[in-house]
Amino acid sequence: MPTKTKIIEPKKNAKNVLIATVGADKKAPKPKKVNLEYRVKSYFKYDSQLKKQFYVISIFTVKEFSSLNYEISVDVKKNKKNIDIHLLGLNTRQNFYMQARTASCDLFFEDLYGEHIVSIIKQDGNTNQFVIDYNIFKKEIKLKEFILPKKTKSTTFSDVEIITNLFTFKGE
């Protein structure tokens, strides 16, 4: 916050003009601490068995779990260019091979072209939105914008990464 300089008028016969700096004694507000809970990753994936090109959105918890393997349970709504991913909670996953790992889920979409608003929505309504531009012809995925919807008083709990080294396409 910029400080304002205020000149206090001297009393009669005063020798000096007092100059006070309003707000100078206040500390600058600390940047809000971001508590990342989820990581969103997106990439192209060609399934050679199904012979289909997929657009993958994966969600991972930041926290690692060592006692059980978990998957993130979600409910997904896709309406034109809006993809709403409601986070429902964690479920245990059948797996005999145990190791410390994050919880995750992979969502496979078949037709994403152009800018899409991907909303990650927690149970309490806290929402993080990412505008992601998919261009299969250029083999590009770009993160265009991060939005915190004002009406839900949301805070940042996730981020997005485009994983280019996981990109696979037909014929490669």
Added chain:
Amino acid sequence: MKLCDLLNEKTIIPELRSTDKTDLINELIDLFKNDPRVNDLPKVRQRVLEREKIMSTGVGKSFAVPHGKTDGVNELICAFGKSSHPIEFDSLDQQPVHLVFLLVNHDSSVSMHIKLLSRISRLMTKDEFREKLIEAKTAEEIQQAFAIEEKDYLDL
């Protein structure tokens, strides 16, 4: 899997006859007499009513979702009922219900059970959708309303 795929004309009652909570739940459960997915109907009844004793599933806005998990079913069953007359259900908002969705799953189906409850709850909180259901007159119209409302959702 979507809710609209789980409902059909045999599992939708467009006008419930019951006038109280217990009868209402029984009326919906009775739809599954001789259903091969159910191996013990009294057990299903008992489990759903036991769940209601813990806390009413009348979640407000004239809607209730009685549910339970039991090995009395081999697989998921669900039913939907609608009543033009108000039925007292001990709802959280103290208001009677008009719309009821019954959901009974096998004991082992924890994840799917939560997903389905969440989907039902998400749909039913929409005022417009509830109004559509109230206006629907036949089982087919009700099933169609669910199908339209769920068209943008991915399979569970």
